[in-house]
Amino acid sequence: MLGDLLTGNAVHYSWTRYEDISYSLARAVIASEDENFCSHHGFDWRSIDKAIKAGERGKRLRGASTISQQTARSVFLLPVRSWVRKGVEAWLTVLIEALWPKERILTVYLNVVDWGHGNFGAEAAGRDYFHVSASALTPRDAARLAAILPDPDDWHPVHPGPYVASRSVTLLARMAAVTRDGLDMCVRR
Numbered sequence: 001m002l003g004d005l006l007t008g009n010a011v012h013y014s015w016t017r018y019e020d021i022s023y024s025l026a027r028a029v030i031a032s033e034d035e036n037f038c039s040h041h042g043f044d045w046r047s048i049d050k051a052i053k054a055g056e057r058g059k060r061l062r063g064a065s066t067i068s069q070q071t072a073r074s075v076f077l078l079p080v081r082s083w084v085r086k087g088v089e090a091w092l093t094v095l096i097e098a099l100w101p102k103e104r105i106l107t108v109y110l111n112v113v114d115w116g117h118g119n120f121g122a123e124a125a126g127r128d129y130f131h132v133s134a135s136a137l138t139p140r141d142a143a144r145l146a147a148i149l150p151d152p153d154d155w156h157p158v159h160p161g162p163y164v165a166s167r168s169v170t171l172l173a174r175m176a177a178v179t180r181d182g183l184d185m186c187v188r189r
Contacts, residue, residue: 012124018107021122022137023189024175026106028146029113030184031174034067037106038186042068042097043090069093071109102186110134115145116152129157143171 018026030037036044044066065073072092077085096105115125122134122145130141137145144157147167155164178184 010118011120012118012128013120014123015111016121016123016134018103018110018187019189021107021110021134022126022142024139024142025110025122025134025137025145026187027175027178027184028139028142028171029067029106029110029149030187031171031178032146032149033070035174035178035183037067038102038183040066040068042066042093066093067109068097068105071105071112072096074112074114075108106187113149114152115157116148116155119152125157139172139175140168143168143175146171 034044036047047066069089072095073079073085073089076092077089100108111121111123113122114120115122115129117128119125119128122137125145126132126134126137126141129145130137132141141157144160144164147160147164148155148157155161157164160168179188
């Protein structure tokens with residue numbers, strides 16, 4: 001948000017209580033960003049290991065950051081890539097995992113995540129893209145929002161290209177699996 005404000009870009013933001021955000025969006029971001037959110041303590045070591053091995057094989061680097069890590073980075077750090085920032089992010093992740101319950105971590109994440117085009121948080125994204133409050137987002141809306149997270153300024157949830165459309169269908173199925181398999185147990189309503 002600060003980066004957009006400093007460069008003169010419009011910022012849309014409104015804090016929303018967890019109870020006032022569609023539960024579909026919580027399931028969608030767990031399905032998309034961190035299926036092990038409820039079972040790890042800030043770091044998904046299997047995903048980190050897979051990312052390292054993919055890098056060693058010369059494949060494109062893939063993300064392994066958990067929702068907790070992304071929350072620490074978004075709330076407390078500047079968007080500068082460096083090993084020092086990664087170290088501070090790890091330390092902050094340990095702190096928020098120790099001090100905040102999972103529901104609080106997810107609430108903060110859903111309220112600060114960059115959904116693109118100056119929209120920060122679920123309420124701003126819901127209103128701008130779908131003309132509804134965060135509480136009224138449908139499972140389809142939620143899947144599309146989660147699908148654009150890797151590149152929210154280039155992808156669009158309302159008029160999705162082939163990747164976002166396909167990813168949304170996949171996420172809808174994974175959202176059902178999140179509930180079926182209890183992967184949302186720590187934040188379930």
